[in-house]
Amino acid sequence: MARLDEFVFGYRRGSVEKKHVAKAANLLLKNEICSVITPEGAFRIREKDRKRFLALAKPKFRFDLGEPLGVYGFLHRSRRRYGIFAAVITLLCICLFTSGLVWDVRISGNERLSDYVIEDALIANGFEVGTPWRKVDKNALEAEILTERPDIAWISINRRGTVAYVEVIESENVGIIEQASPKYSNIVAERDGVIEEITVKSGVAAVKVGDVVRKGDILISGVVENESGVSFCRAEGSVRAQSVLNVTSEASRKVNEKQPLKRKLAYARVVIFNFSINIFKNYGNRENSCDIIEEIREFALFDKYRLPIRLETAHSIEYGESSRIRSEDEMILVARRELDGKIYSMFKDADVISLSTSGEFGDGIYYLTSRVVYSTDIGKESAIEIN
Amino acid sequence: MTGNKKRLLPSAILTSLSPSSFHIEIKKSSRGAVAVVSGVMSIGNFTEECVELLSHSGRLTLVGDSLEISVLEGRVVEIFGRITEVRLSYGKT
Numbered sequence: 001m002a003r004l005d006e007f008v009f010g011y012r013r014g015s016v017e018k019k020h021v022a023k024a025a026n027l028l029l030k031n032e033i034c035s036v037i038t039p040e041g042a043f044r045i046r047e048k049d050r051k052r053f054l055a056l057a058k059p060k061f062r063f064d065l066g067e068p069l070g071v072y073g074f075l076h077r078s079r080r081r082y083g084i085f086a087a088v089i090t091l092l093c094i095c096l097f098t099s100g101l102v103w104d105v106r107i108s109g110n111e112r113l114s115d116y117v118i119e120d121a122l123i124a125n126g127f128e129v130g131t132p133w134r135k136v137d138k139n140a141l142e143a144e145i146l147t148e149r150p151d152i153a154w155i156s157i158n159r160r161g162t163v164a165y166v167e168v169i170e171s172e173n174v175g176i177i178e179q180a181s182p183k184y185s186n187i188v189a190e191r192d193g194v195i196e197e198i199t200v201k202s203g204v205a206a207v208k209v210g211d212v213v214r215k216g217d218i219l220i221s222g223v224v225e226n227e228s229g230v231s232f233c234r235a236e237g238s239v240r241a242q243s244v245l246n247v248t249s250e251a252s253r254k255v256n257e258k259q260p261l262k263r264k265l266a267y268a269r270v271v272i273f274n275f276s277i278n279i280f281k282n283y284g285n286r287e288n289s290c291d292i293i294e295e296i297r298e299f300a301l302f303d304k305y306r307l308p309i310r311l312e313t314a315h316s317i318e319y320g321e322s323s324r325i326r327s328e329d330e331m332i333l334v335a336r337r338e339l340d341g342k343i344y345s346m347f348k349d350a351d352v353i354s355l356s357t358s359g360e361f362g363d364g365i366y367y368l369t370s371r372v373v374y375s376t377d378i379g380k381e382s383a384i385e386i387n
Numbered sequence: 388m389t390g391n392k393k394r395l396l397p398s399a400i401l402t403s404l405s406p407s408s409f410h411i412e413i414k415k416s417s418r419g420a421v422a423v424v425s426g427v428m429s430i431g432n433f434t435e436e437c438v439e440l441l442s443h444s445g446r447l448t449l450v451g452d453s454l455e456i457s458v459l460e461g462r463v464v465e466i467f468g469r470i471t472e473v474r475l476s477y478g479k480t
Contacts, residue, residue, distance in 0.1 A: 021433050022430055022431065022432065022433045025430040025433055025456060025458060026429050026430050028458040029427060029429065029430060029458050029462065029464065030429070032460045032461070032462070033458065034457075034458060034459055034460060035457070035458050036455065036456070036457040036458075037433075037455070037456055037457070037458065038455045039433055039434050039435040039454065039455070040435075
């Protein structure tokens, strides 16, 4: 087997008569020509020693020397095949050009924000698949996105090969402005009701069980009267009251419905352990224009042993709108579902005592109304302003 | 030379300094063994079963099977194959 240097820089195979093997070996040894020689007379010399060997060996013994082999030999044989050289140069140029582009954007660290939202933010700042890396100023891009998006606390774009790995840390409590607790406060009624139960931790109860209260009435007062006059405190406690609320839902006869138009593959990738290989990705899909349905397919051996390989695909489904007329039964069903949803979301923290529902058809609309009697905590803290 | 004591040098230094000595290393390889011999002046007999190497001070004979040689720079010879015996003889005989 040829050595690496012989393979790269070229070598030739030759042969001498068996009786001249020792003579040839000695000649190579004395002239310090590196070679491999077998007792049958086969030998191998480097391309760079060829001329010296020819000059020394020709007058002494007969031998045969073959064509150059190895990489040099290949290039030597193909020296007139200009197409190969053109193809190699073209390939190198393509590799050089394409290695300077962003080929994939992989986003990690996001939980509330979807990948598409972050991709949109990157695209808005001129960073997407196909962008030349040399035009990307990562620090400026990161700073720009952080300024634009308050829901992103930190973003880092790392280049590994041609793939951009975007790491994101989302901001906590976006939009929630924490209000400082007031020093002195009352607890007032958030809605009308009949007091069922009152527990005072601090302050003075302003109502008693069975009292009817209106929205805004003081339930627990932070103003405490004592022997020396009046002092203020922060009222604390819970006040439970029974209230009544009418909840309405409606269903129209004519309805515009979404109809799926086109289903397109958004992306497909194979994940082996934690390493993902992208097979296909379509960057044209956005959440506001279509629904994205993601599927993860896992594989198991004999339905028992889960393999560390899974196929993740996502399809984007575009929708169009079409109108149709509902039947009366369907209108009732739709209104009922909507009302059930409303009641569940509105009274999930309350005890519903009674529920009576009535419905009526209006002008192309079915109205469904539920009268809900429920019991809940109606106290709300209200700061006392002292001038 | 009067009064000068002859200094004794370690054999390894002697080997590398003296032009008449040689050095041999044998290691196992996938083809049996590979023997690297330095300080070779010429190759005497060379067959599949026997390689005879001559140095200034003597003769080194490697006996075995399927022997091949590789000539390297600096008068170094590598012998590949199933080497079964290494014989050393001092002097030209």
